[in-house]
Amino acid sequence: xxxxxxxxxxxxxxxxxxxxxxxxxxxALLGATLTAASPPAAAPxxxxxKAVFLFNFAQFVEWPAGAFHDAQAPLVIGVLGEDPFGxxxxxxxxxxxxxxxxxxxxxxxxxxxxxxxxxxxxxxSEADRLEKILARLQGRSLLTVGDADNFNRLGxxxxxxxxxxxxxxxxxxxxxxxxxxxxxxxxxxxxxxxxPGKD
Amino acid sequence: xxxxxxTPIQQRLMRIILGTSGVVLLLTCAAFVxxxxxxxxxxxxxxxxxxxxxxxxxxxxxxxxxxxxxxxxILAALRAERHISAACxxxxxxxxxxxxxxxxPEAPFPPAPLADGYRFAAGRLIGFTPVVQAxxxxxxGTLYLQSDLEAMYERLRLYxxxxxxxxxxxxxxxxxxxxxLQQQISRPILALAETARAVSDRQDYSVRAVKLAEDELGLxxxxxxxxLGQIEEQNLALQLAYDDLRQTxxxxxxxxxxxxxxxMASGIAHDINNAISPASLYAESLxxxxxxxxxxxxxxxxxxxxxxxxxxxxxxxxxxxxRQREPLxxxxxxxxxxxxxxxxxxxxxxWGDLSQQRGVMxxxxxxxxxxxxxxxxxxxxxxxxxxxxxxNAVDALSAGGTITVRTRLVGHQPxxxxxxxxxxxxxxxxxxxxxxxxxxxxxxxxxxxxxKGERGTGLGLAMVYGMVQRHHAxxxxxxxxxRGTTMRLLFTLPEGIVELPAExxxxxxxxxxxxxxxxxxxxALLKSLNQTLAGDGHFIVACGGGQDGIDAFRAxxxxxxxxxxxxxDFGMPQVDGGQVAAAVKSASPSTPVFLLTGxxxxxxxxxxxxxxxxxxxxxxxxxxELREALATVPAPGG
Numbered sequence: 001x002x003x004x005x006x007x008x009x010x011x012x013x014x015x016x017x018x019x020x021x022x023x024x025x026x027x028a029l030l031g032a033t034l035t036a037a038s039p040p041a042a043a044p045x046x047x048x049x050k051a052v053f054l055f056n057f058a059q060f061v062e063w064p065a066g067a068f069h070d071a072q073a074p075l076v077i078g079v080l081g082e083d084p085f086g087x088x089x090x091x092x093x094x095x096x097x098x099x100x101x102x103x104x105x106x107x108x109x110x111x112x113x114x115x116x117x118x119x120x121x122x123x124x125s126e127a128d129r130l131e132k133i134l135a136r137l138q139g140r141s142l143l144t145v146g147d148a149d150n151f152n153r154l155g156x157x158x159x160x161x162x163x164x165x166x167x168x169x170x171x172x173x174x175x176x177x178x179x180x181x182x183x184x185x186x187x188x189x190x191x192x193x194x195x196p197g198k199d
Numbered sequence: 200x201x202x203x204x205x206t207p208i209q210q211r212l213m214r215i216i217l218g219t220s221g222v223v224l225l226l227t228c229a230a231f232v233x234x235x236x237x238x239x240x241x242x243x244x245x246x247x248x249x250x251x252x253x254x255x256x257x258x259x260x261x262x263x264x265x266x267x268x269x270x271x272x273i274l275a276a277l278r279a280e281r282h283i284s285a286a287c288x289x290x291x292x293x294x295x296x297x298x299x300x301x302x303x304p305e306a307p308f309p310p311a312p313l314a315d316g317y318r319f320a321a322g323r324l325i326g327f328t329p330v331v332q333a334x335x336x337x338x339x340g341t342l343y344l345q346s347d348l349e350a351m352y353e354r355l356r357l358y359x360x361x362x363x364x365x366x367x368x369x370x371x372x373x374x375x376x377x378x379x380l381q382q383q384i385s386r387p388i389l390a391l392a393e394t395a396r397a398v399s400d401r402q403d404y405s406v407r408a409v410k411l412a413e414d415e416l417g418l419x420x421x422x423x424x425x426x427l428g429q430i431e432e433q434n435l436a437l438q439l440a441y442d443d444l445r446q447t448x449x450x451x452x453x454x455x456x457x458x459x460x461x462x463m464a465s466g467i468a469h470d471i472n473n474a475i476s477p478a479s480l481y482a483e484s485l486x487x488x489x490x491x492x493x494x495x496x497x498x499x500x501x502x503x504x505x506x507x508x509x510x511x512x513x514x515x516x517x518x519x520x521x522r523q524r525e526p527l528x529x530x531x532x533x534x535x536x537x538x539x540x541x542x543x544x545x546x547x548x549x550w551g552d553l554s555q556q557r558g559v560m561x562x563x564x565x566x567x568x569x570x571x572x573x574x575x576x577x578x579x580x581x582x583x584x585x586x587x588x589x590x591n592a593v594d595a596l597s598a599g600g601t602i603t604v605r606t607r608l609v610g611h612q613p614x615x616x617x618x619x620x621x622x623x624x625x626x627x628x629x630x631x632x633x634x635x636x637x638x639x640x641x642x643x644x645x646x647x648x649x650x651k652g653e654r655g656t657g658l659g660l661a662m663v664y665g666m667v668q669r670h671h672a673x674x675x676x677x678x679x680x681x682r683g684t685t686m687r688l689l690f691t692l693p694e695g696i697v698e699l700p701a702e703x704x705x706x707x708x709x710x711x712x713x714x715x716x717x718x719x720x721x722x723a724l725l726k727s728l729n730q731t732l733a734g735d736g737h738f739i740v741a742c743g744g745g746q747d748g749i750d751a752f753r754a755x756x757x758x759x760x761x762x763x764x765x766x767x768d769f770g771m772p773q774v775d776g777g778q779v780a781a782a783v784k785s786a787s788p789s790t791p792v793f794l795l796t797g798x799x800x801x802x803x804x805x806x807x808x809x810x811x812x813x814x815x816x817x818x819x820x821x822x823x824e825l826r827e828a829l830a831t832v833p834a835p836g837g
Contacts, residue, residue: 049265056263056339059332099334169264186259186332190266 049167050147050160051089054121057143057158058098060187063118064180067141074104078114080133081123083107111136122146122156130154141180152194157181161192170194208392209385216377217370224369228362235358239351243324244317247346250280251317251328255342258288259332262296262339270297277344284323284347288330290340312341323347387416391423404431453645457661460646468514469770472797472818477727479507479819484731487822511819515579530575535606535624535690536567538578542585543604550593550602560599568607574624575693576670584666587659588628588686594651595632595684603629609689621692623673629685635678643676663688712736713832714760718748718779719768719795724818728766731822737829745774749782756786764832766816766825769796780811793828795820 054077068075075098079085093103108114111133120142126133127148134155137144147160152172157179159170169191176183206214254273261270270288277283277299285307287298293311317326324346330339387410394408404427410420482504486497543565550561585604592602605627635643635650642648644664649655663686667674670690678684715737719725722743729741740755740762742748748767755761765783769776780792792811797818814828 053264055337056332059263059334059337060260062334097336167265184260186257187264190261190264190269 045088046162046167047084047086048088048092050121051085051092053160053167053169054089054119054145055092055096055103057119057145057187058103060184061119061143061176062182062184064141067116067118068101069116072101073116074102075099076104076106076115076117076119078117078120079105079107079123080111080114080120080126081109082125084123117142119143119145122148122151124148130156139179143176143179143181153196158191159194168192208388209381212381212385213374213377216381217373220373221366221370224366225362228358228365232355232358232362236351236355239354240319240324243346243348243351244326247324247326247344248317248328250277250283251326251342251344254286254344255328255330256333258297258342259330259339262288262290262330263332265290267297271299271301273297274299275301282346282348282350283344285343285345287343288340289343291338293341296340307345308343312343315341319348383412384416387411387420391416391420394423394427398427404434449641453664456646457665460661469797471510471514473721473724475507475510476721476797476819477723479504479511480727480731480822482507483822484734488734507819515817531578532573533576533578533581534573535571535581535626536569538582539565539567539585539604539606539626542582542589545582546586546589546593549590554593554596554599559597561593561596562601564601564603566603566605566607568605571606571608571624572692574690576690577666580666580669584663584688585626585628587663591659591686592628592630592632592684594654595630597632600631600683603627605629624690624692626688626690627685629683631683634680634682634684635676636680640676640678644674712738713763713829714738714740714755715829716740716742716748716752716755716762716765717767718742718745718765718771718776720744720771721768724768728820732766732825735826745771745776745779748779749774752783753786761787762790764791764793764829766793766795766828769794777811784811789833791828791832793825 058075058077077089077093079089083089089105093105096103106114106117111129114120118141120137122130122133122144124147130146130148130151131154134144138155143158144156145158145160146156148154148156151159152170152175155172155175157172157176159172161168161170169187170193171183171188171191172194173183173188174196254277258270258273260266261273274286274288274297277286283299285299285303287308288296289312290296295308295310298308312327315327315329317324319325326344328342328344330342331337332339390411391408394406397406398404407424407427408420410417410424482500485492486500486504492500543563550563554561589602589604596602605625607625608622609625610622639650643650644660645657646661647657648661649657664674666672667688672691673689675687675689676684677687712735715732717725717728717732717739718741719728720743725741725743729739733739740751742751745767748765752762752765765779767776767779776794776796780794783790783792791813793814793816794812795816795818813831816824816828
């Protein structure tokens with residue numbers, strides 16, 4: 001029991017807890033006391049969240065048919081430059097499928113090497129070449145994601161912004177439109193929309 | 200539906216009707232409400248799940264990108280839905296992510312999501328909906344919704360209100376309708392019950408229930424009325440039978456008394472008659488046969504004879520009332536008007552001079568119908584009865600008044616058992632005295648019942664009654680207090696024409712000597728008879744008992760010297776005069792038998808004894824009567 005509660009307070013609980021209403025009542029009581037007593041769960045490292053976010057983009061963005069070379073082609077998440085995610089990204093996509101497509105993570109050093117790719121995270125290591133890289137990717141149906149301050153201004157589509165210790169999104173809708181990407185309005189709700197001239 | 204045993208039928212019917220319609224309505228309402236509630240629950244679940252779906256779909260991005268404020272904002276939209284009391288979102292790991300209302304404590308939410316789906320729990324509808332982005336396969340979190348079911352309760356209250364209204368309304372309508380309709384059944388029953396109560400309360404069987412319809416109740420009413428009719432009829436018959444029985448009982452009691460008194464009187468009469476018979480016979484015999492008697496002796500003997508006649512007369516009056524079954528009543532043609540005149544004449548002293556001396560005026564009127572037919576009867580008895588009636592009338596008129604004696608023929612009133620209706624001869628003695636009340640009227644015929652105190656013997660009317668019985672006549676008494684009294688004797692007329700006999704010639708000579716058998720158990724009487732008859736020259740064989748007499752008669756027959764006639768006493772121990780007469784008549788039917796009687800016995804139910812004897816002679820026997828009888832005997836050998 002205590003084990004169950006602590007695990008639910010800590011990590012995954014999906015399907016872990018089953019029970020009747022009695023359980024519910026007891027759990028509600030115990031849970032309330034436990035949550036109040038136990039220290040707040042340690043926030044996951046920044047890039048683990050970002051890795052999950054990268055995967056989540058795949059669910060809220062629609063690519064034109066030309067972005068894939070066939071119907072079975074996997075959805076590729078590319079990481080350009082130094083990989084800050086480590087195994088987290090691979091973990092985030094493992095076993096997942098979006099619209100029938102498998103998910104693949106591809107890492108590369110040079111923008112020329114990215115090949116067919118639908119989501120591209122441009123690592124902070126490429127800050128100096130960022131403008132060039134983005135300019136080169138112009139015209140490709142590819143969601144660019146980064147966390148550099150000027151990322152949106154330079155034409156990057158989604159930027160991770162840290163606000164109050166939370167990771168927020170700022171989206172350059174114009175750039176995405178230009179790349180023929182359809183970003184779900186739902187994605188725009190929790191996100192900030194980039195305004196040229198500001199920022 | 201419980202009824203008190205005394206609940207009136209109207210109320211029962213009303214309760215049955217109202218109860219039935221109420222139950223039906225209640226069931227209908229219950230079914231309707233249950234159906235509505237069931238439907239409503241299903242609808243509620245569907246509505247909540249749709250709402251959950253919408254919210255879940257909207258909150259995918261907020262969960263996917265970990266934006267709590269956005270998620271809270273989305274949940275806040277639930278404000279529009281009043282019945283959502285709480286909602287929250289759990290993230291992928293099952294942690295509480297956002298809640299509604301935003302300021303609510305965590306406590307009301309399950310600490311972690313449970314199985315998906317919607318269910319009713321603790322009076323609320325709760326549900327968990329997975330939050331999944333359409334294109335993705337990954338579950339982003341879970342939405343929890345909680346509806347407080349207030350809508351359901353609200354609807355329930357509405358339904359309850361409607362049901363109460365409907366039931367009240369229809370009960371009112373049912374009440375009004377059934378008040379009218381139940382009368383169809385209850386009215387005839389109540390009418391019947393009312394009649395039954397009237398019958399039992401007042402014992403009045405003449406009331407009838409009113410029939411209201413031709414149905415089973417109408418049939419019941421008819422049957423009830425028919426029953427009442429029968430009861431009424433039978434009641435009447437019973438009453439008549441009872442009255443009849445009472446009258447008969449009184450009659451029998453009256454007769455019983457008469458019988459008891461008669462038995463006593465007859466015993467005395469018999470003894471007296473027997474005792475004076477020798478004295479009477481010897482006195483008569485001496486006076487007739489001894490011409491040399493001194494004038495003084497003759498005078499004394501005459502006095503003795505007259506005294507004995509008076510004794511016999513007194514005794515005969517005593518015996519009058521017990522002779523109701525007297526078989527020896529000698530009936531002779533009687534002219535009623537002559538008897539009435541004699542009775543009036545004989546009583547003149549009482550209503551004439553005597554009453555005038557006391558300053559009382561009594562008027563005697565005779566209204567005698569001329570040309571009345573002759574009846575058969577005993578003259579002396581009827582005369583005596585009339586005298587008694589007149590005496591009673593005189594006694595009743597202590598303050599003066601009128602006595603009316605009437606004779607007439609009255610219309611034929613068929614007597615019971617008689618097929619031929621003949622007119623009756625009616626003799627009335629009416630006075631204008633104070634009359635009699637019912638009690639006196641009923642008892643006046645009883646022996647020893649008197650209203651005259653010390654002066655009365657209570658035998659007068661009893662004797663009249665005895666005479667009436669013996670003559671198969673009737674007596675009627677019309678009397679009311681203050682209206683006088685009328686005593687009415689009704690005699691039946693004989694069949695055929697009856698002529699009055701010519702006056703009997705007196706002074707019969709003793710006839711030629713006869714051989715006679717004389718039987719009597721009284722030795723003195725036997726001896727006196729023997730000597731008296733022997734004095735007339737007859738040859739006498741005297742026997743002291745019935746059997747001796749029969750033996751002597753048979754012996755004489757066998758010896759070829761039969762008796763010319765037999766004179767026998769009636770009342771004897773063992774073998775009585777009747778048997779002697781029977782034996783004589785069976786041996787020699789032509790031999791005359793004369794029966795002497797002192798009226799001492801009541802006879803049994805023997806056949807009419809007078810048909811077997813040739814003449815009945817009263818004690819004390821008179822020499823004259825004996826000679827009369829013997830004069831009818833045919834000469835021996837002739």
